[in-house]
Amino acid sequence: MKLTDISRQVATAFAAVGVSSLVLVGCNNSSAPEATKEPVTEGTTETTNTEATTTSDIDPEHSKIVIGTTEGDFADMVRNQVKGSLEAQGYEVELVTFTDYVRPNVALADGDLDINIFQHKPYLDTFKKENNLDLVEVFQVPTAPLGIYAGKKTKIEEVYKGMSVSAPNDPSNFARALVMMNELGWITLKDNIDPLTASKADIADNSKYDIKIVELEAAQLPRARDEVDFAIINGNYATDSGIKLTEALFQEPSFAYVNWSAVKTADKDKKWVKDVTNAYNSDAFKKYAHDTFPGYKYPKIWGADKSTNTSTAASTAPVEDPAK
Known part of the structure; x- marks a missing residue:
């Protein structure tokens, strides 16, 4: 999917009707601690x-x-x-x-x-x-914007075939992670998909780097950085863990x-x-x-x-x- 198409669709997606029910899957309430x-x-x-x-x-x-x-x-x-x-x-x-x-x-x-x-x-x-x-x-x-942070690898240039990338498992933020990887050229998303609800089914091509996407609850992402090559982390959880936003290797451009x-x-x-x-x-x-x-x-x-x-x-x- 072309980068210009992603940008246009993100800018207009709020006007769309009928968001997939998949967006709510992934946040496990029963196992979460008390507030x-x-x-x-x-x-x-x-x-x-x-x-x-x-x-x-x-x-x-x-x-x-x-x-x-x-x-x-x-x-x-x-x-x-x-x-x-x-x-x-x-x-x-x-x-x-x-x-x-x-x-x-x-x-x-x-x-x-x-x-x-x-x-x-x-x-x-x-x-x-x-x-x-x-x-x-x-x-x-x-x-704080979503960002890609170092795991076992410390530079974007260190991407390789078969690498692992962690991402938040709630589908709304997972969609954002897919869009980021598409913008970097790591994967290719299908044409005309809704970038706000993108899922694994919308990946057209993952053959370039054959990425193993590791889905985790957002709060666990900073702690699991040493288990993956790159980590896509929500900004609030990054800063709460002492990770500076300026350490991000890449940040989503969308507002x-x-x-x-x-x-x-x-x-x-x-x-x-x-x-x-x-x-x-x-x-x-x-x-x-x-x-x-x-x-x-x-x-x-x-x-x-x-x-x-x-x-x-x-x-x-x-x-x-x-x-x-």
Whole structure:
């Protein structure tokens, strides 16, 4: 599949209807550990957000906000900036962290969370459709892009026939991994496939390098780097494991996967949701994000396409038939 075709399809895929039910396979809920709840801070806490006030200007019907995220940068954004900002406004804030991509939406729908922040829109759209959940996206958040990182091999030029590449096993992110490998010329995808739902069945040719694709739960990818030649790792799990985004050998160029917050549809116009939205779009949070998360892709309303560092490694072109 031509690279220009992939780029065009990613840019227009959000308008497509009928995402495959395969997108939800792969996140094993039953084996995942319990979610981690962090204690609510008693009273108002100090915050670096100069825009916050200590007056009680909160939603009178919703004084405590329970935020669910995956562990890593999204959780750090709450701990280090958003929590203090909302508490200074008068809210109580509890952070609940997860290690998988299934339970945050289920917990939100069940009322155990007020809002979650961990997923891109294609995943949310498909999950709520397949599980009949009444959820809606609210605002975007800074997102670490998917990247290819060194495993046993440390350079893109070290590709060889029969190499192993690990990838996230949830189909939405697995599709992204396939698109990345297609862009590098490692595999060839079929023409006219939907890049948001690409699967192994959409691989037209894997004969160039005969890649063994090792599918793992996203949180396990950083720990398993020494077991494969290259690892395709979600940005939040990379940074949570101490891997710098600048260490990526290649990053996905698409802006289709900047992550969103989600709430129940019935809550979308409530004051507390607007207050959380304002906290994530305040000048103080923007400064924090740019200072703390270099190389991330930022919300579109921030002017992400212009301000984000989207550079990749100096060389991303694979060498033909390199030695092992």
